[in-house]
Structure formats: structure tokens, C-alpha cells
Amino acid sequence: MTKYKCNICNKFEYDVEKGMEGIEPGTKPEDFPDDWKCPICMADKTHQITQ
Numbered sequence: 001m002t003k004y005k006c007n008i009c010n011k012f013e014y015d016v017e018k019g020m021e022g023i024e025p026g027t028k029p030e031d032f033p034d035d036w037k038c039p040i041c042m043a044d045k046t047h048q049i050t051q
């Protein structure tokens with residue numbers, strides 16, 4: 001199980017196993033759409049780092 005956390009706001013967490021709205025389970029942040037933004041701070045996907 002791999003979890004990621006946004007390194008800009010340090011609040012947004014993403015669980016690869018669960019996915020989220022618009023993102024299929026098993027999708028890593030590097031495979032998010034290029035226009036994906038953190039729902040909390042609007043940082044792009046490159047700021048989602050492995051916990």
C-alpha cells in the first residue's frame with residue numbers, strides 16, 4: 001500500500017489503493033492528468049510525494 005502526501009500544503013493525502021474522484025484506484029500521482037491540481041493548495045502532481 002502506497003500513500004502520498006502533498007509537500008506544499010502537507011494536508012492532502014492520497015492512497016493509491018483507493019484512488020479518488022476522477023482517479024482510478026492503482027493510479028500513481030505521476031500518472032495523474034497533467035492538469036491535476038491538489039484540491040487543497042492547487043499544487044501540481046509533482047508535489048505529491050511518497051510518505
Ligand SMILES: [Zn+2]
Nearest residue numbers: 006009038041
Ligand atoms: Zn496541496
